[in-house]
Amino acid sequence: MPLQLPPLTAIRVFEAAARQGSFTKAAAELGMTQAAVSYQIKLLEERVGAPLFLRKPRQVVLTEVGSRMVPMVTEAFGLLSEAYQVARAGSGGTLGISTVHTFASNWLAPRIGSFQLRHPNIAVRLDTSSYLVDFSREEMDIGIRSGSGKWPGLATHFLLRSQFSPMLSPRLAESIGGIKEPADLLKLRILNPADIWWKDWFAKANVPADALDRMPDTSLGSQAAEANAAIAGQGVTVLTTALFTAELAEGRLIQPFELTAHGGDYWLVYPEGRRNVPKIRAFREWIMAELNCPTDATVD
Amino acid sequence: MPLQLPPLTAIRVFEAAARQGSFTKAAAELGMTQAAVSYQIKLLEERVGAPLFLRKPRQVVLTEVGSRMVPMVTEAFGLLSEAYQVARAGSGGTLGISTVHTFASNWLAPRIGSFQLRHPNIAVRLDTSSYLVDFSREEMDIGIRSGSGKWPGLATHFLLRSQFSPMLSPRLAESIGGIKEPADLLKLRILNPADIWWKDWFAKANVPADALDRMPDTSLGSQAAEANAAIAGQGVTVLTTALFTAELAEGRLIQPFELTAHGGDYWLVYPEGRRNVPKIRAFREWIMAELNCPTDATVD
DNA sequence: CCCATACATAAGGCCATTTAATGGGTCGTG
DNA sequence: CACGACCCATTAAATGGCCTTATGTATGGG
Structure with missing residues (x-):
């Protein structure tokens, strides 16, 4: 049984309102109207089966039920936020490079050290294989391959003429x-x-x-x-x-x-949508500079 | 700055998918289509900036980034769920009764003990005041008042003729x-x-x-x-x-x-929408039985 | 007494979310 | 090796949750 959850949008609003002690202020914080806050709180109160706020003249104050919810809700959102941040940052932790053996040993290996010096917080994992990595099946961030430079769904940058x-x-x-x-x-x-x-x-x-x-x-x-x-x-x-x-x-x-x-040229490739992921941007800019390529040499 | 949160629906889906190791199963668990799960995961992956699952032939497996998120997310949802349950049940914790003094001391007080015996988990808080409680401003669950039996927004039950x-x-x-x-x-x-x-x-x-x-x-x-x-x-x-x-x-x-x-009759009143809140139902049924009233004597 | 403030409510629209339908890929099987 | 089962991705279309605008109600301050 999949663990019964409250309406998440509503509880998000509740948390803000409880913290602010005001629907209007909560609305401002969340970037929505006061009416929307009122709506969400009412929704949550109906689901919970008890009022969460007492409507006092110039303010709202938590009921007992409401105040018992707050600490746990706050902590939960803290965790979610942290998990999110960690994941976003964590994606900068390791850079997986899938490359053909030749390029790795004859070009990349002698030079990768300078990349690591410039980006000490990015760990590099080099994987050499002869086939074009499928980014949806292997935990790789970028690939270096020779070929025509046309791969669907991948952003490609020309590296050097073979x-x-x-x-x-x-x-x-x-x-x-x-x-x-x-x-x-x-x-x-x-x-x-x-x-x-x-x-x-x-x-x-x-x-x-x-x-x-x-x-x-x-x-x-x-x-x-x-x-x-x-x-x-x-x-x-x-x-x-x-x-x-x-x-x-x-x-x-x-x-x-x-x-x-x-022969076929060498290309830097990565999934289309990840162009601006920090570690990918970092590597792209580094390798382009290393090869004296104009950085805008993108091919779609 | 109000603590940056991931898209909540998406992360809810993510948690289920991670636990099930399958988008299809997660969809079944959440009562939605597999396509919706796929959509939400993709959304979250874009926000996070990294794939969360590797799409393997017959299953999906978490990437490193994904697996780092899971524990925190699971814990967060556990907290939310708990807070929710506690609030729902917790609304059964204390029953606030607002009543006129006479009724309290001459009828209710001598009998309330039998209610408490039957519902040991419900604490009773008796508040006597001469005005009709405003349920939106005071933390009361039910009221006992004499009057016409017509109050807008309140469910009323006839108790006894004065x-x-x-x-x-x-x-x-x-x-x-x-x-x-x-x-x-x-x-x-x-x-x-x-x-x-x-x-x-x-x-x-x-x-x-x-x-x-x-x-x-x-x-x-x-x-x-x-x-x-x-x-x-x-x-x-x-x-x-x-x-x-x-x-x-x-x-x-x-x-x-x-x-x-x-004179005016005595009525049991409470907010319309809370008819089936456990503690309210419990009190209603108890007092109606105590007074030998047909329990369906509701007046709108 | 009037104005400012804060929450509630009603009506309406938009967009996020979902669904339905389809396609592609892999695995197991006869 | 062909076929069906299974699973995920993608597309387009439908739905409804959620938000906004507008208005009402209540309170307190000047």
Whole structure:
């Protein structure tokens, strides 16, 4: 039996009226008319079965029944209010980020520290998965995904263009006397020959790449893993240039050609209606600044 | 600042949904449609700024934010419910009876004990005053008054017919050799010669009573006070017969003539809308039985 | 005695809430 | 694998609770 409750609007009004000792003042406090207060009190009195106020000349005073109700009602509303506030603030407690592995390890992880420094009260939970998170089923706040930038119900912000280009370790390049022209790459082991990006890139380089089809597929499932294999000199792979600036700068990988092809872009996404939730706004503004994006680059 | 509260209907629905772990079940519990529950939850989630439930295949489960809210919300509703119940029952706590002095001391007081025995959980507060209580200004539940039986906004029940007749102490009657005929009364001191009842009674007895006008008024303001004076042998007065059955039976007063005249009747009154408040019903049923009145003798 | 104040009441309208209907998704089952 | 059961979301339309405006009543102060 579901716990019998008084009419909530009425009792809310009652609480204010009891505190103020006046219907008129209560009405002012609640932003409604005195008539509405009178109506609600009367309603509650009928439900309770007893008068809650005595109507004295210039004021109303609580009856015994009324005054017995007040403390509990006040406390109850205090609790509700607190629960509400806590929930609203609490939503700023933890920021759940769902992102693809590559982006997490090659771009986000090295930089997320600066976000945490700026927002010490927001805890970050990083979750990497290969599928686009469903915000209604998983407790995530934002996602970073590559794709077309069109997802229904989600707000999207363009992060960076996924330019990719073949990369390999300098030692492997040396082992065949350096990479002079695109076709040289085919002399090496291609880590992920089935990857469509290879076809795109060779096409752009005007190099027939039928050979790719005959190579064994040894792809590892993520750019990060393949990058590691490449760094270890196991072969050559195509990688998103923006995500491996560190490896390129340190010489662990080289990008033999300026030529890049274009894949799906990276996007920041979150549920439409949550644009102004503080922690989401904070992250959005941070990442946009970090990437030098105009902050208004929103796509619907 | 008046303490920010969440939408109350929404949070009520939330509590049920959280407890049931299902929108459909919550809807059933609250007696509304599943769609309404969905709507309210969505509303609350927007206000809070964070999802409260994760929509899993066959059920909904609380998010972290949601589960933090539940305990406080549950407790708050518990308090509200308790306050409500207490108030409803608490209205059974004390029965405020406003009655005229005579009726209180001569009829009610000797009998009220039997009411209290039958309803040990109802405390009785007896207030005697000469005016008709205004239920909206004084914390009274029922009134007993004599009059026409017509009061706007009040439910009324006929209690007893106010038959009155001269009464005096047996010793006083003896002192003039007994009361043989109505005119004999005029030989004695009349305690309340200005009382209209004397005129009525003498008129009905076909005795000219001009002499009354020339007597000094020594009325004491209530039948009970005058009855005491009469018992003390200080004079003769008119009294409501039904209220002095004990004095008559014990011989402390005598009623020399069967002849009675009729004054305003006694009525039980209370605010229209409170007919079925337990304590009021209890008192009504008790007093009607005590007076052998048919319980349906209601007059509007 | 009149004005100011405070609550009660009546009539009417609006919007929040609800319902009904529909769709999408998952699970269990034959 | 198709089908039905179950559950939640969404849409549009209907309802009625709640509020406002307007007016009445009572009290107390000047």
